Amino acid sequence: MSIRLKMLLSFTSMFLISLLFILLTASLYTIAATGDLQSFRDIYKVHYQVNPLTEQGESIFQEMKFLAKNDPDALQNKVLLREYDMKLRAEKSGLYVRREDSQIFESLTFHQPELKQALPAYDLNNYQIRSTFNISERFYAYAKFDFQYSDGKRGSVFVIRERSPFAELTRKLLPMMSLLLIGVLIIANLLLFRWITRSFIKPLHQLRNSAEQIKEGNLAFKLELSSNDEVGQLSGAFESMRNQLQQSNELRQQDEANRKELISNISHDLRTPLTNIKGYIEGIRDGVASTPEKMETYVNIIHSKAVSMDKLVDELFLYSKLDLNQEPFLFKVVDIVDFLEDSIEELRYDLEDKQVAFDWDNQATGPVMASVDLDKLKRTVVNVVDNALKYMDNENKRLGITLQADLEWITMVFKDNGRGIPEEALPHVFERFYRAEQSRNSSTGGSGLGLAIARQIIDGHGGFIWANSKPNIGTTIYIQLKRLTNEETGNGNG
Ligand SMILES: Nc1ncnc2c1ncn2[C@@H]1O[C@H](COP(=O)(O)OP(=O)(O)OP(=O)(O)O)[C@@H](O)[C@H]1O
Ligand SMILES: [Mg+2]
Structure with a gap:
């Protein structure tokens, strides 16, 4: 039902x-x-409305009517009239007989001085023989008959019954x-x-329709919330479920697309060096490398391609492990000032080699402690500095590293004056495989994983990494890590 x-x-x-x-x-x-x-x-009953008298009263009235027609003078006989009145009293009714304007008989039942005025006038045709009247608040119904006495005087006989006004109202x-x-x-x-x-x-119908739509895989609709009652709440819960489903559906589709893109990117990036290697090996096999010098060149190229492939596979592996949260972080409390100074020491040779003017500006006072995975943080710094050096093709190359710290956060700033990143590319540089110059040309070297890995690592530290850049002016990369308070450092060391 x-x-x-x-x-x-x-x-x-x-x-x-x-x-x-x-x-x-x-x-x-x-x-x-x-x-x-x-x-x-x-x-x-119709009877009640037409005839207000009881049956008994009615038959007495008929008797008197008969008398009035056949022997009108009998209706002056007080003894007879009293007899009739006695009978009528049993029916809660009374009798009134009139001759011209004077009263021949009035039943004792009524005690109404105004009765005489209330009664209707003489009417020989007897057009209306039953009706009602009231004297102040009392309500009466009557049956009357008008006749003529033998001497020609007008006479009227009334059988009257008092009715409850309450009953009448009812x-x-x-x-x-x-x-x-x-x-x-x-x-x-x-x-x-x-x-x-x-x-x-x-709303229940709406809910059912929505459920059917969802069953058919259509999630792109909105359930209108019409009320705040229990049904409205149910609709609300249903709507948020639909929303969640839709989001996870979209996420799944996005993941699927990402996976496809990833596979195609990997295939592409692996194929380029592989094709090269194949080409040089074929050259050797076909005797193109005829001299020992040529042979050495070929072998060196093959080696460098193999190395770059190795690096790519290594980066890919690290990235996917970070992405799947399968790369463990080995946190240690360290002073970031020491860490940066060590890193810079390792970079110094490279910087000099590339003739890059270098600034190290430590704006923090005293040690700034943070809990970090040293190897991974170093990798991040290397990736960022690598980029700065790689994308600096101008004169007067300049790289500045600044350390800032407040009570809560430590910020490392890497500022170069290289070619910069185009505005439309800036939001994407931390995405995997993203490169500002989209042609996937291996001459610029990168696979577009460096900053993606850096972001994964900094995320794993609960920190932030972001970039600012102006084309032809330079790029600044910010890395922000949570600073440990003195108490926390004590715990960390102990
Ligand atoms: N300092 C910078 N100056 C100019 N462009 C930059 C700089 N850093 C990053 N980019 C741009 O951002 C892109 C993404 O950088 P990312 O380090 O992720 O990849 P890559 O350097 O191309 O490859 P990989 O680091 O994996 O060898 C780069 O291709 C480059 O276009
Ligand atoms: Mg890079």
Whole structure:
């Protein structure tokens, strides 16, 4: 059974129960107003509306009517009239007989001085023989018959019954009130039903549709959140699940694309030196290297290609191990000032060889301690300095290394005045295989892994590495590491 149907049933049963209550209340009220169940049943009978008298009262009235037609003068006989009145009293009714304007008989039941004025005028045609009147708050119904006495004087006979104004009110208002109540009930039920189904069924339908879409692999849609209630929360959770799925899907596709690109890059970078090696070996085999000098040249080229291949494979291996988090970091607390000075010492020969003017500026006072993997950090510095030297093809080459430190961070700055990196290339230089000049020409040497490895290593230290560059002015690489406080250093040493 669907929820909609269940709700429809529950609303209907609520409606029926309310209806039952209304009917019950109405009947209790009517019984209270009219006195008994019998009269409640009678209150809406046609008889009651047309003829306000009881059956017994009615038959007495008919008798008197007959008398008025056939023996009108008998209706002056007080003894007879009193007899009729006695019978009528049992029916809670009374008798009133009029001759011209004077009263022949008035039942004691009424005690109403205004009765005479309240009664309708004489009407021989007897057009309206049943009606009602009221004297102040009391409500009466009557049946009357107009006739002529034998002497031609006008006479009227009334059988009057007092009716409870409460019952009269009930009779008039109850159907209207009940209808109104039932109407309100129906409308309220319908509105509630609509409201609930809207806030409940519609989002559920949406959820089902979304789930089906996801099943079919379509994740690129957005679930509209319509409310804040439980269903809305469910939709929210569903939407965030869809979002996550979509993101991981995109990530997977991205990874897939990366993997393909990686394989193609590796194949390309390995093929170039391999082709060279093959070519020179074929040259030797075919006797092109005829002299010992030529042979030596060939062998040297083959060797250098093999070395560069070895370096590439080595870099690739390191990069992929770092990427897979399979390269362990051996952290040691060291003074970065010492570390940089050692590194510079090792670089000095290279710098002199390439005629690069060199600045070392230590702006920190005292030791600046950090927890680092020495070999890997050295590799990073070598990669960065390598680049600076490699991409410096101008006169007046200049490399500056600066150490800055505040209480929290240590910053190493490597500033060269080389060719710089084009603006559009700058955001990508830390990506693997990325090279600013895209032609993968091995004459510039690099495979585009140096800075990618550097970033992996600095990430592994919880630090940051970034670059600033202006074409033809120079490039600055920043490496930032977390500085250890004195306390931490103590712990690190102990
Ligand atoms: N100091 C620099 N001056 C100018 N360009 C630079 C500098 N450092 C990096 N680049 C640019 O960034 C690219 C990426 O550098 P990265 O060190 O990752 O690769 P590579 O030097 O080409 O190859 P590898 O370092 O693997 O031998 C370089 O190809 C180069 O275009
Ligand atoms: Mg490099």
